Amino acid sequence: MQLFPCPFCGPREESEFHYGGEAGNLRPDGNDVTAERWAGYLHMRDNPKGPTREIWMHLTCGEFFAMSRDSVNHKVSGSSALGETEHGA
Amino acid sequence: MSASRLPNGGSDIDRARPLTFTFDGGRIEGFAGDTIASALLASGRAVVGRSFKYHRPRGIWGSGVEEPNALVDIERAGGRVPNARATTEPAKDGIVVRSVNATPTALADRNAVLDRFARFLPAAFYYKTFMWPDWHLFEPRIRAMAGLGVVDRNWKPRQMADQINHHCDVLVVGAGPAGLAAAAGAAAAGHSVALVDDSTRPGGSLRHRAGDVDSVEGMAWVDAMVAKLKSEGQLVLSDTTAFGLYDHNLVALNQRHRDGRPDTLWRVRPRRIVLATGAIERPVPFANNDLPGILSADAALAYLRRHGVLVGQQIVVATNNDSAYEAATALAAAGASVTVVDCRRDCGAQAGAGIRVLAGRTVVAARGRNAVRGVLLDDGTNLAADCVLVSGGWTPTVHLFSQAKGKLAWSDDLAAFVPGEAVDGIGVAGAVAGTVSLSETLASGAAALGPFGSSSTPVAHSTGAEATLGVVGLWPKPKAKGRVWIDYQSDVTAKDVELAARENFVSVEHLKRYTTLGMATDQGKTSNLNGLALLADVTGRGIAEVGTTTYRPPFTPVPFASLAGARRGSMHAPVRRLPLEASHRAASGVFQEYGGWLRPAYYGSGDAEAAIQDGVRRARQSVALFDGSTLGKIEVIGPRAADFVDFIYYNTMSTLKPGHCRYGFMLSENGVVFDDGVLVRLDEHRFIVSCSSSHVAAVHARLEEWRQDRFGRDAVYIHNATAQYATLTVSGPNARGLVEALDLGATLDDASLPHMAVAAGRFAGDEVRITRVSFTGDRSYEISIRADRAEALWTRMQQEGCAFDAVLLGLESLMILRAEKGYIVIGKDTDGNTMPHDLGVAGPRTKRTGEFVGRRSLFIEAADDGNRNQLVGLAVREGEAPLATGAHGVEKSGGPLRSIGFVTSSYRSPILGRPVALALIERGAARHGETIDVQHLGVVRQATIVAPCAFDPEGKRLHA
Numbered sequence A: 001m002q003l004f005p006c007p008f009c010g011p012r013e014e015s016e017f018h019y020g021g022e023a024g025n026l027r028p029d030g031n032d033v034t035a036e037r038w039a040g041y042l043h044m045r046d047n048p049k050g051p052t053r054e055i056w057m058h059l060t061c062g063e064f065f066a067m068s069r070d071s072v073n074h075k076v077s078g079s080s081a082l083g084e085t086e087h088g089a
Numbered sequence B: 001m002s003a004s005r006l007p008n009g010g011s012d013i014d015r016a017r018p019l020t021f022t023f024d025g026g027r028i029e030g031f032a033g034d035t036i037a038s039a040l041l042a043s044g045r046a047v048v049g050r051s052f053k054y055h056r057p058r059g060i061w062g063s064g065v066e067e068p069n070a071l072v073d074i075e076r077a078g079g080r081v082p083n084a085r086a087t088t089e090p091a092k093d094g095i096v097v098r099s100v101n102a103t104p105t106a107l108a109d110r111n112a113v114l115d116r117f118a119r120f121l122p123a124a125f126y127y128k129t130f131m132w133p134d135w136h137l138f139e140p141r142i143r144a145m146a147g148l149g150v151v152d153r154n155w156k157p158r159q160m161a162d163q164i165n166h167h168c169d170v171l172v173v174g175a176g177p178a179g180l181a182a183a184a185g186a187a188a189a190g191h192s193v194a195l196v197d198d199s200t201r202p203g204g205s206l207r208h209r210a211g212d213v214d215s216v217e218g219m220a221w222v223d224a225m226v227a228k229l230k231s232e233g234q235l236v237l238s239d240t241t242a243f244g245l246y247d248h249n250l251v252a253l254n255q256r257h258r259d260g261r262p263d264t265l266w267r268v269r270p271r272r273i274v275l276a277t278g279a280i281e282r283p284v285p286f287a288n289n290d291l292p293g294i295l296s297a298d299a300a301l302a303y304l305r306r307h308g309v310l311v312g313q314q315i316v317v318a319t320n321n322d323s324a325y326e327a328a329t330a331l332a333a334a335g336a337s338v339t340v341v342d343c344r345r346d347c348g349a350q351a352g353a354g355i356r357v358l359a360g361r362t363v364v365a366a367r368g369r370n371a372v373r374g375v376l377l378d379d380g381t382n383l384a385a386d387c388v389l390v391s392g393g394w395t396p397t398v399h400l401f402s403q404a405k406g407k408l409a410w411s412d413d414l415a416a417f418v419p420g421e422a423v424d425g426i427g428v429a430g431a432v433a434g435t436v437s438l439s440e441t442l443a444s445g446a447a448a449l450g451p452f453g454s455s456s457t458p459v460a461h462s463t464g465a466e467a468t469l470g471v472v473g474l475w476p477k478p479k480a481k482g483r484v485w486i487d488y489q490s491d492v493t494a495k496d497v498e499l500a501a502r503e504n505f506v507s508v509e510h511l512k513r514y515t516t517l518g519m520a521t522d523q524g525k526t527s528n529l530n531g532l533a534l535l536a537d538v539t540g541r542g543i544a545e546v547g548t549t550t551y552r553p554p555f556t557p558v559p560f561a562s563l564a565g566a567r568r569g570s571m572h573a574p575v576r577r578l579p580l581e582a583s584h585r586a587a588s589g590v591f592q593e594y595g596g597w598l599r600p601a602y603y604g605s606g607d608a609e610a611a612i613q614d615g616v617r618r619a620r621q622s623v624a625l626f627d628g629s630t631l632g633k634i635e636v637i638g639p640r641a642a643d644f645v646d647f648i649y650y651n652t653m654s655t656l657k658p659g660h661c662r663y664g665f666m667l668s669e670n671g672v673v674f675d676d677g678v679l680v681r682l683d684e685h686r687f688i689v690s691c692s693s694s695h696v697a698a699v700h701a702r703l704e705e706w707r708q709d710r711f712g713r714d715a716v717y718i719h720n721a722t723a724q725y726a727t728l729t730v731s732g733p734n735a736r737g738l739v740e741a742l743d744l745g746a747t748l749d750d751a752s753l754p755h756m757a758v759a760a761g762r763f764a765g766d767e768v769r770i771t772r773v774s775f776t777g778d779r780s781y782e783i784s785i786r787a788d789r790a791e792a793l794w795t796r797m798q799q800e801g802c803a804f805d806a807v808l809l810g811l812e813s814l815m816i817l818r819a820e821k822g823y824i825v826i827g828k829d830t831d832g833n834t835m836p837h838d839l840g841v842a843g844p845r846t847k848r849t850g851e852f853v854g855r856r857s858l859f860i861e862a863a864d865d866g867n868r869n870q871l872v873g874l875a876v877r878e879g880e881a882p883l884a885t886g887a888h889g890v891e892k893s894g895g896p897l898r899s900i901g902f903v904t905s906s907y908r909s910p911i912l913g914r915p916v917a918l919a920l921i922e923r924g925a926a927r928h929g930e931t932i933d934v935q936h937l938g939v940v941r942q943a944t945i946v947a948p949c950a951f952d953p954e955g956k957r958l959h960a
């Protein structure tokens, strides 16, 4: 069982968290978005092997945040609250 | 084999406390401190089990968790323990012990005949043979013949198992000399320590091997160290196995209790882990090396010194290393005649007095039937023996290190894999790290602490004899004569390994699965390396190149009761309960689980179907009372609340006037309908999202996601108030009359409170919210009140209801009422493809200009596909029974029969006097009036596509 650092609550067990997706997957607004771009937003993921930055939700406090971890060895290198600059990032 | 109890000796046993138990019906005597295995040996029992596949007679091989053969079922106060290792289970007065996989007893097993057909039962025999006509034909009898212990189907735990979360600075696994040195070092450096060991007593190898530390005898030092740790408040656990090492260095422990309590599961999160897990002696490969009376040399020494048991009178020791000589010397001193067969030419100097050493010789075969009678050497010599001790070298117990993704490195010096490159936060010490002498072992304990050690604290020193090893490879050879056993527990021979290699199962992982080598409870503790070495030889590779299989938790079996803890029975997946559950039960409510909630399915003690149909009838005729408290009540508040709900919903919501409600869909970003429900606007900046009962948590999470991602924390605030309110619904032609009788202080005429409007009222001093929304198609009022004050209102509603012949409505009746109206349940009447226009709600898709969740997906190519499944009703012919839910509409046009959709809801309508059904059917909206085939379990019926709404299509009753 992994330990994830919620920026608001501190280290908690992974079962308290919900995966929100890869960070940086910006939502394209509008109906003139191409089908390819929309499909990229919906389905296409980098799924990197190694360092990755992800959005997670801490279910018990309800906050979404960004977490950096390694998809190979599961080491977590840090997490941060989604600031104004991070909306959608 | 003629093992016996010596008149003296045995550090573990208390001869003043004799005990008796039964084994396979026979009486066994022992002493307190005996294991079941030591008591069986002391009583001269050679055969203690039958092998898994061939039903070969097997004896005790080891003295601890490595035991592959002596698995037993134990009946004792507190229930039956299946597949226990006789070598780790304490003997207790009065317990009933049975060998597993043997009928009726291990000695007289009636399936023993299987062994004579062994050459017809090679590896993968079952895969290859019982294919035709069907494996299931053979499976029951094969399973009855194979397999291990018997589960007690009537077993009930007397109490739930404890589960403990523990944090400490340093966790040391293994309380041998290395582990004790590590624990002492960490404690001296001021750290909190947990020291755990799977044996009944700390000490590890010092429990039966010579060694002096800091000028005192080994066990005296062990006892002093343990006492010191305990006095300092450190945690020291015996009978506790670290069985799993997981991500982020979580270690799971299983602690066994000797007082009948269920095992305790520990989840330990240390900052540093020291693995001092020791090493396990390997078997020596020769033909018939599985005969009872052939056992690990180290185990023989343990039985001698811990239990005062002499394992034989005429003993042959087969070895490739120095470690067996301590056993040989001690057994000779205890009165046995001992011959050492050492495969090394240069070894003689070690032998103690009275021991014959045959250097440069190997054992090639053992003789005997139910017990070993002698051995044949490679030079043709026959030696008589009633016991053969083997030491094929030592395999470091790297299971936990390997579970931590640690890489192993091959050591030629040790002829074994040892931990390779260090893993973060984990140190290894002692025999698992490849140390041999006590000096090295003690030093490695302190060194394994890394930053948690202290250079200023004195390290314990070995002050007595130092062990040596000098091991050389003595591996199984291809094409050896006879049956050389590699894995005792899974009944795998050298020939099976060779066969697998011939059939090209040359990856070690494939070998494992094809032959079952290293599987089951044993996990390759004794067998792994011999199997790998043989595979390496057959395939012309080095052992290092072949590599090892993945070690998986648990290291030893863990009872499910321990893993489950409190999560059993009703606590396994706890249901959510209504605040008024007691009232419903008092009114004969029959409860079922719906989407995680325990709710009344219907009321009454008679026939369920009759009660459900009666509820529907009376709801349509007069009035029904229904507990809808599970409906979501998520408040959306803030300056941008209106923008927010516009974005969240498919339908435009910002045009809703305060005091009114609107039905709408929420979509996923892929355009699929995710939830439906009514949005209430209380004022300019405050809405209540009334989502489906089973969707509340998911909807809440989505609202939070969009709030935080797109709108910001100061623009909208979201509060899930679902559990704070009970919602009690009054529905039916007489609903208004009943609600008026409640005196809620609200004006209820249709001008003041029309359909889809909300009003405030009071009941007994508490505010209530009255919402006119309907899931039945009849005039309905949903009254929400503080959950803790709901009971009085519910009671009052029932009292006033008497005058109206009000009926208490369970969920099953409600489902019929809504299906008659064609009202859908998301996830039941929709699937993962259903878009809003498939449900006949196309307006927002074409008319809305603003952005909302899922919008772009409504315009992808698939969304415009003319063959989409669409919501319809299905009517059956007069007098026919309802269609089966899940039945498929089928069509045969040119090609093969294919599905054109399926029935999603189907009920008998008492008001209409016929069945009603909802379905998702290809192009269904344009096919009203068409008759289609509907197939269920091979039976084809006809149904006519109709509008989803079968009752009151004009909706007059909403206002009646």
Ligand SMILES: [Zn+2]
Pocket: A006, A007, A008, A009, A010, A058, A060, A061, A062, A063
């Ligand atoms: Zn948190």
